[in-house]
Amino acid sequence: MAPRAVLTDIEGTTTAIAFVKDRLFPFAAGALDGFLARHGTEPAVAAILAEVGAAAPGQPPAATLRRWMAEDSKATPLKALQGLIWRQGYEDGRLKGQLWPDVPACLRAWAAGGLRLAVYSSGSVGAQKLLFGHSEAGDLTPLFEGFFDTAVGGKREAASYAAIAAALALPPADILFLSDVAEELDAAAAAGLGCCQLVRAADGTLACGRHPAEPDFPGVARRFGLPG
CATH class of the missing domain: 3.40.50.1000 (HAD superfamily/HAD-like)
Incomplete structure (x- = not known):
C-alpha cells in the first residue's frame, strides 16, 4: 500500500550536502560576530545566548557557538541562531535555497x-x-x-x-x-x-x-x- x-x-x-557545508555554514560563521553585535539584546537572540551560556558555563557564548560550528554540532541553540542569521541572507537575496x-x-x-x-x-x-x-x-x-x-x-x-x-x-x-x-x-x-x-x-x-x-x-x- x-x-x-x-x-x-x-x-x-x-x-x-555542499550547499549546506560550503554555503550556509560559512555564511553563518562569517556573519556571527556582526549579528550578535547588532541583535544580541533582542529577546529571541538573548534567549538563545542564555541557552548557550547554560550549556557551557564560564565561556563566552560566541566562543561556544564557534566551537559548535567547528564540530558540526547539532545543538538546538546553535541551529536556532544559524536560522536567524540565514533569514537575513534569504530576505536580502544573498541566499537562495x-x-x-x-x-x-x-x-x-x-x-x-x-x-x-x-x-x-x-x-x-x-x-x-x-x-x-x-x-x-x-x-x-x-x-x-x-x-x-x-x-x-x-x-x-x-x-x-x-x-x-x-x-x-x-x-x-x-x-x-x-x-x-x-x-x-x-x-x-x-x-x-x-x-x-x-x-x-x-x-x-x-x-x-x-x-x-x-x-x-x-x-x-x-x-x-x-x-x-
Whole structure:
C-alpha cells in the first residue's frame, strides 16, 4: 500500500550536502560576530545566548557557538541562531535555497495527489522554512503541513519518529521517511515508518544495504507508487 505521507530530510536528500557545508555554514560563521553585535539584546537572540551560556558555563557564548560550528554540532541553540542569521541572507537575496532539480516537481505532484508532506531536519524549523520558502524553484512551503527539528528529539532516536507520527496523527506505517543517512533510517524503521535511502552520486552517498535505495525523487515515486 502506498504511503499517506512523506517525511523528508534536507541535507543530502532534497539538497546537496555542499550547499549546506560550503554555503550556509560559512555564511553563518562569517556573519556571527556582526549579528550578535547588532541583535544580541533582542529577546529571541538573548534567549538563545542564555541557552548557550547554560550549556557551557564560564565561556563566552560566541566562543561556544564557534566551537559548535567547528564540530558540526547539532545543538538546538546553535541551529536556532544559524536560522536567524540565514533569514537575513534569504530576505536580502544573498541566499537562495538550493534543491536537487528533481525535487520541486515531485513535491508538487505528491501534494497535488493528496500526499501529506513534512520535513524533519537537524536545522531549525525556521531555517527549513527559509530554504523552501526562498528556494530557486519558488516558495514551496505551502506544500508542507509540518516542519520538525531536534526539538522533537535526535534524528537517530526511534522516539523522535514516533513523536512525529503522533503529531501528524498517522500510524507510523503510513509515513515514508526519506534520508541519505542510514542511522536515521534505522531509527525511523524501528518506530515503524517506511524508509528509503537517497543515494545521490554527487554527494558520494553509499547505499547501506539495509533499506530500499533510490538515486532521486522520481525513483522513490516509482518504487512506492507515489503520484507523478
